[in-house]
Amino acid sequence: MSVPYVISFANQKGGVGKTTSCVNIASCAAAMGQRVLLIDEDPQGNSTSGVGITKKSIKKSVYDALVDDAAPEDCIVKTEFENLSIVPSNISLAGAEFELVDMDGREARLKQFIDKLGDSFDLVMIDCPPSLSMLTINALTASDGVIIPMQCEYYALEGLTQLMLTIRNVKKLYNHDLSILGILVTMYNGRLNLSTQVLDEIKKYYADKLFSTTIPRAVKLSEAPGFGTPINYHDKYSKACQSYVAATEEVLGRIGIV
Numbered sequence: 001m002s003v004p005y006v007i008s009f010a011n012q013k014g015g016v017g018k019t020t021s022c023v024n025i026a027s028c029a030a031a032m033g034q035r036v037l038l039i040d041e042d043p044q045g046n047s048t049s050g051v052g053i054t055k056k057s058i059k060k061s062v063y064d065a066l067v068d069d070a071a072p073e074d075c076i077v078k079t080e081f082e083n084l085s086i087v088p089s090n091i092s093l094a095g096a097e098f099e100l101v102d103m104d105g106r107e108a109r110l111k112q113f114i115d116k117l118g119d120s121f122d123l124v125m126i127d128c129p130p131s132l133s134m135l136t137i138n139a140l141t142a143s144d145g146v147i148i149p150m151q152c153e154y155y156a157l158e159g160l161t162q163l164m165l166t167i168r169n170v171k172k173l174y175n176h177d178l179s180i181l182g183i184l185v186t187m188y189n190g191r192l193n194l195s196t197q198v199l200d201e202i203k204k205y206y207a208d209k210l211f212s213t214t215i216p217r218a219v220k221l222s223e224a225p226g227f228g229t230p231i232n233y234h235d236k237y238s239k240a241c242q243s244y245v246a247a248t249e250e251v252l253g254r255i256g257i258v
Contacts, residue, residue: 017186027230040089052228145181
């Protein structure tokens, strides 16, 4: 029985295109024929609304999976997009941090949930909250690889060092098989000196981790969540969509699926 390959999208800095990248790479991979489960582990629930699931319609969420051992079949919702399902999130997840504190094996609760999926999915993609919290540690403990979406600005570089340290600690303590799948540069504008300077700086230290695809700053990407559609359904001919398709092909190549 094959098990899904699990990828976390993590960055403790908000506003770096983490949810946008997670939703769109999940959707592009699903459109390429992969059976994808998106897990929205951010209490803001933006991945959930980004694939057209309303908060009111949620019966069981990732909160129930983490805190109450809810079964996968009770938490997974099929989206209207081919091959794409989600374990949705809502604001109740914010309380999970406190409830997990006293639980045995609290860092492995999400892993236990994913282990119950069997061979129902080829890929699981987790949208982490923008913090290095117990929720993020759960995601990293459950993952085979991490994708780090990163904006081209100097504050993002500073945060990267801290994130790398957290990943190293989780690898040492909880998940020896965890690897960094890659750093994905988002909101890139090649006409800005700052963008090219920061990109050069990332190349200097993390050249082997950097995806060759960069994601441009684009109005279409900002619009799509308002319609509850990923970019490959919202505007498949846009430059932003082409970039996410290329990034998805790189991801699948790195994990040996294509």
